[in-house]
Structures are given as structure tokens and as C-alpha cells.
Amino acid sequence: MDLSEQLRDINTQLTAIIRNIGAEHGITFSQTNILLAIPVDGLFSSQLAYKVGIEVSTATRNLKKLESLGYINRVKNHHDRRKVSILLTDEGEKLVEHLDLELDNVTFTLQQMMSMDERETMIPVLESLTWNLIRYRAEKGVNE
Numbered sequence: 001m002d003l004s005e006q007l008r009d010i011n012t013q014l015t016a017i018i019r020n021i022g023a024e025h026g027i028t029f030s031q032t033n034i035l036l037a038i039p040v041d042g043l044f045s046s047q048l049a050y051k052v053g054i055e056v057s058t059a060t061r062n063l064k065k066l067e068s069l070g071y072i073n074r075v076k077n078h079h080d081r082r083k084v085s086i087l088l089t090d091e092g093e094k095l096v097e098h099l100d101l102e103l104d105n106v107t108f109t110l111q112q113m114m115s116m117d118e119r120e121t122m123i124p125v126l127e128s129l130t131w132n133l134i135r136y137r138a139e140k141g142v143n144e
Contacts, residue, residue: 021102025095027069030054030062035071035088035096036103042087045074053143071095 001009015029022032033052043051049059063086066072071092077083088096111119137143 017106018103021099021106025099027066028062030058031066032099034059034062034066035092036099038072038086038088038092038096040088040093042075042085044077045084045086048086050143055143066092 018032019029022029025032027035030052034048037048037051045059045063046056048063049056052059054062063072063074067074070089073087073089075085075087077085114122
């Protein structure tokens with residue numbers, strides 16, 4: 001199996017796991033990814049859309065739903081009314097902590113399935129892959 005196939009398979013498996021974790025809390029895969037991507041100090045909706053790799057219109061639709069569920073607040077920027085800051089509510093922060101814990105449990109279980117050598121080599125390889133994917137997106141203008 002080549003790298004392209006491996007990456008697609010990893011994406012498929014992680015998507016299924018994240019979708020399942022989100023569904024346990026009544027949210028979709030996209031909504032789960034969005035919540036997990038919001039930093040403590042918030043960010044603009046356009047930044048969030050780029051960060052999770054979706055169109056701004058898709059992000060907006062999901063953000064409206066998350067706001068109606070009480071997980072986020074959308075606040076217009078006082079310097080530029082066209083920009084909307086996304087912030088987690090207290091309830092949203094609790095949910096994100098729970099989602100993070102569940103994902104940490106998955107990661108722990110996966111690591112237990114691997115040999116010590118696999119675990120030691122995995123992190124630097126994944127870090128390199130991640131940084132190269134970020135660089136590729138920036139160079140190619142993917143999802144700007």
C-alpha cells in the first residue's frame with residue numbers, strides 16, 4: 001500500500017472515530033471538528049473554516065447550530081463588523097474537555113496496541129507529515 005492509500009485509510013478510520021464520539025453528544029463530525037479547533041481565546045470564523053478545512057458557508061451553518069445548542073457564542077468584532085469571533089461558552093468548554101478526554105483514551109488504546117519502537121518513531125514522523133501538509137496547503141492555496 002502506498003502513502004496516498006495509507007493517508008486515505010487513516011483519514012477514514014479517524015473520521016469514523018471522531019464521528020462516533022460526536023454522535024454520542026448529539027453533534028456531527030463537522031461540529032465536533034469545529035469545537036475541537038476553537039482555542040480558549042477564540043478566533044474569527046474565516047480562520048476557523050481554514051483551520052478545519054471547510055468552506056466559510058459550511059462553517060457558518062455549523063456554527064449557527066452549535067450556538068443554538070449553547071456551545072459557542074458568535075461576537076461581532078468592534079473594529080470590523082464583518083468579522084465574527086467564535087468563543088466557547090462554559091458549556092462548550094466542558095464538552096470540548098470531554099471530547100478531548102475521549103480522544104486521549106482512543107490514543108492511549110492505540111499506543112498500547114503498538115510496540116515501543118513503533119511508538120518512539122511515530123511522533124516525529126507524524127510531526128513531519130503534519131508540518132509538510134501545512135506547508136503544502138499554504139503553497140497551493142488549499143481552502144483559503
